[in-house]
Amino acid sequence: MNKNSILLILLLGICLNSFSQIYVDKNGNVYDQRKTTATNTSQRTLPQKKSASSFDVSKxxxxxxxxxxxGDYTLVGISPQVGYDFSKYLTAGAGLGYTYFKEDFYDYDYSGSYLSFxxxxxxxxxxxxxxxxxxxxxxxxxxxxxxxxxxxxENEFVPSFLIGGGVRLGGMxxxxxxxxxxxxxxPYGDNLFYSIGYTFRF
Incomplete structure (x- = not known):
């Protein structure tokens, strides 16, 4: 077998391999299996990205x-708050409050209410x-x-800014x-005061 025959056989093999990946059906539609394989491979290897800033209801x-x-001084107050745990070290949120108070003196009565944010x-x-x-x-x-x-x-807006510290035991x-x-x-007076609250988590 001479060199020309060997080259001819190699060329035929390459052409057959190409035709096996690109073919035409009886309706004249052209199919390229090489592109399909490459596309499927790239689809399998692409990782799905997760949102880093997703909202977590459990927090x-x-x-x-x-x-x-x-008694002589009557006080009824409620102040619900909603918070979010941004980390195990920090919780932040917002709340509303309503307080009714009444105090009886010898020659007058004093009563009022606060609505707070x-x-x-x-x-x-x-x-x-x-x-x-x-x-x-x-x-x-x-x-x-x-x-x-x-x-x-009389009625007016009253600003406050509370600072403090304490202990946390479970939800209390x-x-x-x-x-x-x-x-x-x-509504908090001019002295130190204590507060006790309880937190429920989802």
């Missing part, structure tokens, strides 16, 4: 405080400790009723807090 929490006091952040440096900040704006309505029949009423948070703004009509 939501609902909690707040309930205040009750009766707040933002809060809580930092957990270690497992059982919590540090908190809470800016808040409240709408105050108050009435003074004197025994001689005279009445005086107990804190000592202070209002640094010290508005004369602050």
């Amino acid at each position: 939501l929490s609902i909690g707040g405080n309930l205040s009750l006091q009766f 707040n933002l809060f952040g809580r930092f957990y440096p270690v497992e059982y400790l919590v540090i908190g900040v809470q800016p808040e704006i409240s709408r105050l309505w108050q009435i003074l009723k004197y025994n001689d029949g005279y009445k005086h009423s 948070i107990a804190m000592i807090q202070y209002d640094v703004v010290q508005n004369k009509n602050s």
Whole structure:
């Protein structure tokens, strides 16, 4: 067998291999198996990307405080809050509050209510400790009723900014807090105060 015959056989083999991957059916449709194979391979190897900033419902929490006091000074308050755990060290969220109060004096009665909106952040440096900040704006309505029949009423916006620290035991948070703004009509007064709340998680 001479060299020309060998070259002819090799060329025929290459052509047959190409035709086996590219063919035409009886309707005249052209099929290229090489492109299909390459496409399928690339589809199998492409990884699916996951969203890095997806919202996780399990990190939501609902909690707040309930205040009750009766006697010469009556106080009823509720302040629900919704928070989100951005990490195991930080929870932030927002809340609403409503407080009704009434105090009886010798010659007049003093009553009013607050409707509040707040933002809060809580930092957990270690497992059982919590540090908190809470800016808040409240709408105050108050009435003074004197025994001689005279009445005086006023309403205004009252800003507050609470800072404090405390302990966290499970879902319970107990804190000592202070209002640094010290508005004369602050619902938190001018002294340190304590609060106890409970948080429920989804």
